[in-house]
Amino acid sequence: MADEAAAQLAGYRRAHAHGLPRITWKVAASLDGHIADARGASQWITSGDARADGHALRAAADAIVVGANTARLDDPRLTVRHGVRGRSPLRVVVDSRLRLPLTLKLFGRPLAPGTVVVCGKDAPEARERALLARGVRVWRVPVLRGRVSPRALAARLAREGCHEVLLEGGATLGASWFAAGLVQRVVLYSAPLVLGGGLPWSAALKVPLARARRGTVTQVTRVGPDVRTVVEWEE
Numbered sequence: 630m631a632d633e634a635a636a637q638l639a640g641y642r643r644a645h646a647h648g649l650p651r652i653t654w655k656v657a658a659s660l661d662g663h664i665a666d667a668r669g670a671s672q673w674i675t676s677g678d679a680r681a682d683g684h685a686l687r688a689a690a691d692a693i694v695v696g697a698n699t700a701r702l703d704d705p706r707l708t709v710r711h712g713v714r715g716r717s718p719l720r721v722v723v724d725s726r727l728r729l730p731l732t733l734k735l736f737g738r739p740l741a742p743g744t745v746v747v748c749g750k751d752a753p754e755a756r757e758r759a760l761l762a763r764g765v766r767v768w769r770v771p772v773l774r775g776r777v778s779p780r781a782l783a784a785r786l787a788r789e790g791c792h793e794v795l796l797e798g799g800a801t802l803g804a805s806w807f808a809a810g811l812v813q814r815v816v817l818y819s820a821p822l823v824l825g826g827g828l829p830w831s832a833a834l835k836v837p838l839a840r841a842r843r844g845t846v847t848q849v850t851r852v853g854p855d856v857r858t859v860v861e862w863e864e
């Protein structure tokens with residue numbers, strides 16, 4: 630079972646060899662690649678089966694990372710549910726200037742103690758105190774062009790013992806981590822519906838074809854009515 634063992638150890642090995650976690654970007658999209666429609670609605674594009682499968686991915690991760698817009702618009706809990714057993718990973722929200730409202734579920738009971746908000750060094754201290762008072766952890770990390778540096782945060786996660794990281798979007802955060810060369814694996818759930826307009830999951834990436842990194846398709850599976858495709862990239 631060498632392949633199974635290697636897959637289970639991938640995050641551990643990467644953390645020890647490179648000081649970075651193994652990062653999986655999970656996407657739930659329409660057949661034509663949109664993760665939200667033109668009005669911003671995204672719940673739910675894929676089926677309950679695909680969501681349950683996504684919760685199994687969460688259960689296998691040490692941390693889930695989302696961007697500020699996803700936290701604000703979806704108000705997610707980022708816990709393991711849908712009949713999947715297992716501990717919930719650390720919940721990490723990237724909010725460079727600490728502008729998210731304190732009313733989010735992630736900042737209330739019972740989720741706050743398992744939540745980390747990541748911001749830049751100049752984020753307001755009063756906001757940090759308000760989050761700390763709720764039991765939320767705040768990590769200040771270096772900023773790149775006004776936003777939390779993906780590489781600095783990835784390295785911090787590895788130092789905190791998070792070897793398997795699940796990036797749950799949205800498009801902007803995922804693209805910046807992908808562009809930084811940090812993503813080893815994309816798990817794409819494609820639903821059999823077409824939206825035409827909306828938010829494409831890779832919209833923020835602009836890669837010339839000649840420079841696009843071609844990955845390897847390691848799995849194509851039907852999950853209920855949807856298709857799950859796993860693509861992996863070498864280091």
Ligand SMILES: NC(=O)c1ccc[n+]([C@@H]2O[C@H](COP(=O)([O-])OP(=O)(O)OC[C@H]3O[C@@H](n4cnc5c(N)ncnc54)[C@H](OP(=O)(O)O)[C@@H]3O)[C@@H](O)[C@H]2O)c1
Nearest residue numbers: 657664671696697698699725776777798799800801802805
């Ligand atoms: N179907 C799916 O799989 C799925 C999954 C997740 C989200 N969504 C949908 O996606 C939409 C939100 O996506 P989005 O692209 O608008 O926003 P997003 O990626 O969730 O959040 C982007 C924000 O994250 C913050 N950020 C911090 N560091 C960053 C960095 N290095 N690079 C990029 N962003 C950084 C920035 O805000 P600051 O500058 O304030 O820090 C930025 O504006 C929602 O409609 C949501 O429902 C769909």
